Amino acid sequence: MExxxxxxxxxxxxxxxxxxxxxxxxxxxxxxMGNKTILMxxxxxxxxxxxxxxxxxPPRTLNDFIAKRYDSLEDISIETEVENLRIICGAxxxxxxxxxxVAQKTKIIQNLSKLNAKYVVLxxxxxxxxxxxxxxxxxxxxxxxxxxxxxxxxxxxxxVRNAVFRRLSRLSSQQPYLQALIRTAMDTxxxxxxxxxxxLYQVIEDARGKNVMNDLEHxxxxxxxxxxxxxxxxxxxxxxxxxxxxxxxxxLMIHPTNLGGVVYDKRLHNVITEMxxxxxxxxxxxxxxxxxxxxxxxx
Numbered sequence: 540m541e542x543x544x545x546x547x548x549x550x551x552x553x554x555x556x557x558x559x560x561x562x563x564x565x566x567x568x569x570x571x572m573g574n575k576t577i578l579m580x581x582x583x584x585x586x587x588x589x590x591x592x593x594x595x596x597p598p599r600t601l602n603d604f605i606a607k608r609y610d611s612l613e614d615i616s617i618e619t620e621v622e623n624l625r626i627i628c629g630a631x632x633x634x635x636x637x638x639x640x641v642a643q644k645t646k647i648i649q650n651l652s653k654l655n656a657k658y659v660v661l662x663x664x665x666x667x668x669x670x671x672x673x674x675x676x677x678x679x680x681x682x683x684x685x686x687x688x689x690x691x692x693x694x695x696x697x698x699v700r701n702a703v704f705r706r707l708s709r710l711s712s713q714q715p716y717l718q719a720l721i722r723t724a725m726d727t728x729x730x731x732x733x734x735x736x737x738x739l740y741q742v743i744e745d746a747r748g749k750n751v752m753n754d755l756e757h758x759x760x761x762x763x764x765x766x767x768x769x770x771x772x773x774x775x776x777x778x779x780x781x782x783x784x785x786x787x788x789x790x791l792m793i794h795p796t797n798l799g800g801v802v803y804d805k806r807l808h809n810v811i812t813e814m815x816x817x818x819x820x821x822x823x824x825x826x827x828x829x830x831x832x833x834x835x836x837x838x
Contacts, residue, residue, distance in 0.1 A: 544577070544656045547680035547837070552694020554665035557769040558684045561801060562662035563591045563817050564830035565682075565837075570624035572834070574657040577616060579627040581647075581674055582664040586629025592619050593816035597628035604650075605630075605643050612650045621818055625656070644670055648677055667701040676706055680837060681764045683783065683795070687776035695783055699764055703736065703791050710758055717743065717751075735790045762793050767833060768800035776800065798836050801829040 549562040559582070566578035580588035580601075589597045599615040609615050616625040651659060661678065664671050675681055681702075685695035704725050711717035720742060724733040733739050736759070744752035764787075766780040780797035787795050804826040810817060820827055 542657060543652050544654050544659045545680070546651055546659045546661065546678040547682060548581075548661040548663055548675045548678040549682045549684055550663040550671060550675045550698060551665070551684045552667075552691060552698050556684050556686050556691055556695075557801070558665070559587055559591060559662050560807070560811065560817065560826075561682075561684050561767060561769055561830065562660050563588065564801075564827060565834055566624060566658070566660040567621060567818055567827075568831050568834040569658045569660070569838075570621050573623065575623050575655065576658045576660065577625050577627060577654055577656045578660050578662070579612075579651075580629035581661045582629050588626060588662050589617075589628045590814050591811070591817050592621075592626055593814075594619075594626070594628070600628045600630055601647070602630040605646070612647070612654055616654075620816070644673060648674065667698050669705065672702050672705040675702055676709075676762070681762065682837075683764045683766045684769050685766070685779055685783070686770045687768060687772075687779045692779050692782055695766070696786055699762075699783065699787055699793070699795070700791060702764075703759055703762060703793060706759060706762060707739075707755065710755060714747075717747065720746070736792045737790075740792070756792070759791075759793060764793075764795040765837065766795050766797050770803040771800040771829075772803045798833050799829075801826050801833070 547565065549558050549565070551558045563578060566576050570576040578588060580586045594617065597617060599609065599617065601615065603609050604612055604615050612627055616627050618625055661674060663674055683695050683698060685691045704721060707721045708718065711721060720739070723729045723731055724739045731742060733742060740752050740756055743755065766783050768777060768779040771777060777800050780800065784795045784797045787793050802825045804824050807820060807824055807826045810820055
């Protein structure tokens, strides 16, 4: 009997927050617990997951799937030295996937559910392009990674905000008037003086009625990010995820979960710098232990 995998996506604001590191460690622990797991690099145009697993030159990548050299994502998966863990490498050789067409993106998304695994962990690209947000919005577990620095917190909130507006835009795609309202509201200095999603809902209710507003509110409420703070060096750093939670509830009317954090580990930093497989640190890294606790919360 085929099992539809549970898909997790790990996103964030700008690069440099350790998103790929967290993705790799999440997938490692899922596999270590006996689950068939696939780690997939969806950082289209800047793929690096394979180097974290000690693979210098992947024999197959997403480009091969898009170019129809292979029929399925399953066919381009690669075994790793970790039992139960395979990886699907991003387009690291050519940058044709940096801005995939809608049809290419849809093809990848539709094939995710056909993978032979219990869990699929997607390492998303940096930033808030539509491609990144669309992958983020279709998965079961929407994970945001940030660091305690103020700029990272701002970027993480911007990611969540853009995800909400992207979903609103998709939901109203057949209603030009609603689309125009949403585009206007995305500008923080908009003429409607819409400052929050609550304000936007009120404008929509006034213009289109309570039922339309309630439907949108219900769908947006399904966006429930799980927030992970990476590179924690002191107890106060753990508050970063709580900030995202509070601000998102106040201004976006969604309810993120603050999962906790991953402690900063200099040895982990050195391993990444020297391009040594991350899994070599399993028995000695505080960061590994932190991610184990996060996986237990997520499952």
